[in-house]
Amino acid sequence: MNIWQWVYDLEDELHESGNSRLATLVEQVPHYAANNDFEKLKLVYPEALALARQYNYPWLEIFFRHWYLQNQVIIRKNTKGLLSEAVDLLEFSHRQDNKDCPQRICTVQDLAVCYQNTDGPGYAEERIEVSLETLSQIDSSWPCYTCIYSEYIDALIDKGDLDQALREIDIVRSELLKRGVSLNKTKLSYLEVFVHLEKGEYEQAEILAREATNHTSDHIDRKRKFLYHALCLGHLAQWEEADAIQVSFEDVLESPYLFDVWLKLQKLKIKNGIIQNTEELDHRFHLIASLFLKNGTYRSAINVALYQAELALERGAVIVAEICANRAESVRGQLNKDLGVSEKLADIRKRIGEINHQESVCQQATPEEFLELQFRSSDEALVQAYSALRQWPDDDRILVRLVEILDSIGCAQEALELLRKSFSLDRPRIVLVYGHILIDQGEGETFLKTFQEVTPESVSEEVYCNICWLFSRYYRSTDLKLSYEYLCKVIERRPQSRNATIQAAQSEQKLGYYDRAVSHWTSLIEQYPEETDFHWDRMVPATISENWPTVHESARVLGIELPVDEGPIYCEGGHLRLRFQNDNGEYQDYTAVRTGPVTAKVISLYRLGEEQRYGVEVVFDPVPRNQLDQEDEEGYPMDREGYYTYLYDVFQEIRKPKYEYFDLDGVHPGEEALKRIFKELDALDVFVQVRSSDDYEVLVDGSENAIKGLYAYMAVPESTDLASVNNILKTLIAKFEHPLIWPSLAEEAGDSELLKLHAQAEEKYNL
């Protein structure tokens, strides 16, 4: 049974019909999925699925969804949130229209593996039943045969029926041999290794591991083979050889399907004294346990946590043991069957209790002494911090330190839990830390639930200010106005708060409350007169709101000489560049002339067809985006990219004159004549910008001699009569030996006669 044939046929069909994107995705999705390239899979999968649905290819939809699930549940051991998807896919793939899709068989395995991940041994019976049912629908010619058999044997192993597992493997082996396929080229080979290891048949396991090669993915198989082989060698006490086989922990961490065998290898190494039971190793276990938990792979998560707890007890790290035991306890309810977990947990709890009788006492005389301590290990830090907390339970600094220690060893959830337990609205520091952590960890709902109902009357002023500060942060990206309102509440109670005032002034500028912004910058200037940068900040809202006395005052402090001592400021100075942001967030830079301390006017044109901003006057953010810290060959300052001017972000456009834009093309009339054109058009407020370089030449038709050309843009104010511009140009050009043409302007001006002449000139001069 070639379950891929329809895929190949469809791929050809898609290519032929021009739908090459979908055809490419047909190749990419299984490739990325099977090779554990999840980073790429998650980028293309939504597109693949949407296209399959858009073009109404239900089989392809099954194909894509199955491969995505394969990657998630088998390779990445991730079941969280995917059970619904697996059930939905099973149902979809078994609908009447899809009943002949070969991949419907695979969807049964996807669902079974979800339960295997959640609690393999706990669902062993159900998995066995499902596998047998599915196997009855196919034969060994299906590639699915080995997949489903793997699931079946895996379930037998989970059930503890190792001999039956071996017998079944033999059945598969002989079935495959009939088709010329060797078992050791399938994923079943590792299960066989595993069973022999469990049975203590190490030599046999080692031979099989050495010979195993999985055909599905070299990339994935190589690491699995290495680890299994090292595990077998370890059991045979051939540690030198086992250690020569290396798979880095980083590799393992990227490949959750390797977690189980890697963990077994580490256990064996610890047992044999090859590696030590250290905090570093615990940290690695911890990363794996966290991933298991995150992925909803509960049985494995509990197993690791319990093992970690045992190791921690051996190290004397009773707090770590307790954390691990709590972690196991927290997800015990997710298991289908207990199968001894409670017993193990009770044993660990008992041992923890015995050690806890000899609780250490904090040696430091004061909390300050404790806070200055440096610890040799995190186990020690935890013990000390808990001791200190017992001694000074109301000292929030100690609690915060403990939270930091927990966070640093990867126990973010435990840190959060500790804060949650200790949280009280009369502890300002805890309120602040807890709130920030909730926001950082994306626990927005908890954050709102915790703080939304707090009123100023129900808490101290300090706590209320902290909560308002948190809310201001929470809403900053999504609702600036609300964020600002919270800042105002802080400032109302603490007018001297530097950070809140700066934040408020910046928000006010963005919200258009310029007078209030001026007032807040002024307050900062008064508090910190030595920080002259606040004057630059203040000039932005002051200029927009035309608060000229304030602008002049700041300019004086900053030593900026202005042409007038009071009132509006407009004096054209040096050149700079302005960065505008379009509505879609894209940037465009324009050359401009400075017209005041924080104002400038655009004097350059973009290519015709792009957004033009000629003559736009703006207030800009006075902090330049670049530094003129380089020098050219003649010693002129410039930036790293070779620009000689500063680049500023536009803060606000204050005047937007409207222009129409046209081009002017043809033979260069000579510098004098060009100056004349400039002058005459300038009288109509038309701005001309030459765009051509000295290299631009035009060829007169029939002649081999090139003549210097001219290409320019004209910006014509909307208020200017185009016919006048057209007439001036016609009058001027009439005296030239060779023509210039401006067909777009002539067309707008309705001069059809001229257009004909322009068309002739265009042809003659190859314009």
Next chain:
Amino acid sequence: MVSELHQTQVDLDGLLDVLGKNLYSTPFVAVRELIQNAHDACIRRKLEADDIQDFRIRISTDSNTKTLIIEDNGSGLTYEEVKSYLATIGAGYTRLLRQRSNTDEMVGYFGLGFLSAYVVADRVEAWTTSYQTPDKTWHFSSSGGKRFVLQEAQSAADVNSSNVGTKVLLTLKQDFAELSEHPAIFSLIQRYCCLLPIPILVNGSETPVNNVLAPWLLDESASQLQQKKKQLEFANIFEDSFEPLCTFPIPENNQYDLKGLIWVQGGSGYSTSDFRNVSIFIRGMFISNECRDLLPRWAGFIGCVLESEQLVPTASREDIQKNDHYFLVQEYLKDILINGLCDIAKNESANWRRVLSRHNQALLGAGVSDDSLFEVIHNDLKVPTSMGDMTLPAYLKQSGGGLYVRNEDKNSHEEILFRAQLKPLVLGYLFAALGFCQKFGERNNVKVHIIGIGNNKNDLFQEISVNSDHHAKLARLFEGNNEKLICTKFSPAFIPMVIIDDQETLLKKRVEKDDADKRIGRAALSLARLHTQNISQDIERRVYINMDSPLISRLIEMGESLSEHFSNTIRSYMESLSHQTDSEESVFSDKLQKFSDSLIALTEKDAL
């Protein structure tokens, strides 16, 4: 004159085949090895004879005769050395001399270099005059390498003008005739030998092909701008398809003894295209461009040249050993790359704009993969939306604060709402868009709403309390079986209602339907039902009524008969707008029929 027939010291049967197919997978490797020999011979002469010659390596090609000549004025070989080193595989003199003199100037490693000549040539000849016996020139010739003839050459002029040195002449096999083409050999040498200090002259030109100075060897006093210019020129040598856009050097004196240059390519393919381009040099000699995995997988638009003495070549010198150092370099390069991009974003705004415009899609994917890179680019990249591509800050401005994503290119009630509000929807089904938005949301505390998936956690609408009589009336008019009516408010007011299916309940219904076991195996179905049994609710869809809608206000005021026709008109109209595909429960023509019928009923005299 001595003339002897010798047997090489290793039986070459099969070995050359293996070498040709495996050890040396590209023909240039053979040229590289011979140039390396020539280079080492020059260094040897400098070290042993203390001779400061004007060392040169000359290459000549003749496509008519399919010959390639590599000539140097280095140490040359004595009769014994020819026998020992030219004809004994694995016995390179370089290694010996490196050990003796403790120099890093020499590039050879394994003594396999000369053997590579037989991979590409039918006949190999060499004339060599040692500085130790300048009056004796030896002529070595071999066809196939198994046996060779060694005799005293008739004229020293066969070697070169200064007598001392070696000339190797390869008569190329037909398959490798391209090595006798001037353009091919010129560009290969320019790229792969550009870091060798000894000038290489091709086909009589006196301008060295390798006259490029590696950027990390540039005079420190050069301005940053000049350095950038040189870096771009250098990077350009290594890019076939894409002009480099901007560059950043690997910091000097790093702990990995790594020198080099990284650049962003100027062109790009599709978002998932992988054009990672890594060239590795050791002691000035090109080793491999096969180590793309030294750069992160997301860096499909990045090129780099690296030089390090701590990277160890494999025996074929075509690849690098993947040892611990290799993986440390991999990690280090990732950091450098991100820092470099960050630096460009911060300090080279024009370049950064170019990078964004060319690699927006690839960077979206990269940002999803890499947290630190995401921090640099999250505000600058554009995502596809129903109203054109835009950055997420620009999107948030238009959406009013939330990130709304649709995962399928199909209609839904919610989508109608967005279209009516003129608010953009992120097209989450396009490359990387969903992943990028989700990450942005997590990092910036912005809620990501995926619309059209309908579940009981719909957070687009908040229920409001209304007059209980009004609620009862609306429920009577709009609430069907297994539906829940929710009074809410949303804009625009001219949209009276939105209906959202609950996918989980519908799944439960499908899986627990009596006929499911006819389609799905009993055991598999039991497993599926284990899940659906936990879905407790039975509400299949929620009907959100917009209490701001004047139509709804009017409806509340109407008499019973009229309001029934009016509500039918509203609902059937809204349902036809968002209809997707016909199903057992929902047929497009039925909805239109109902719309038409209710409209007629509404305009009947009795109703009015």
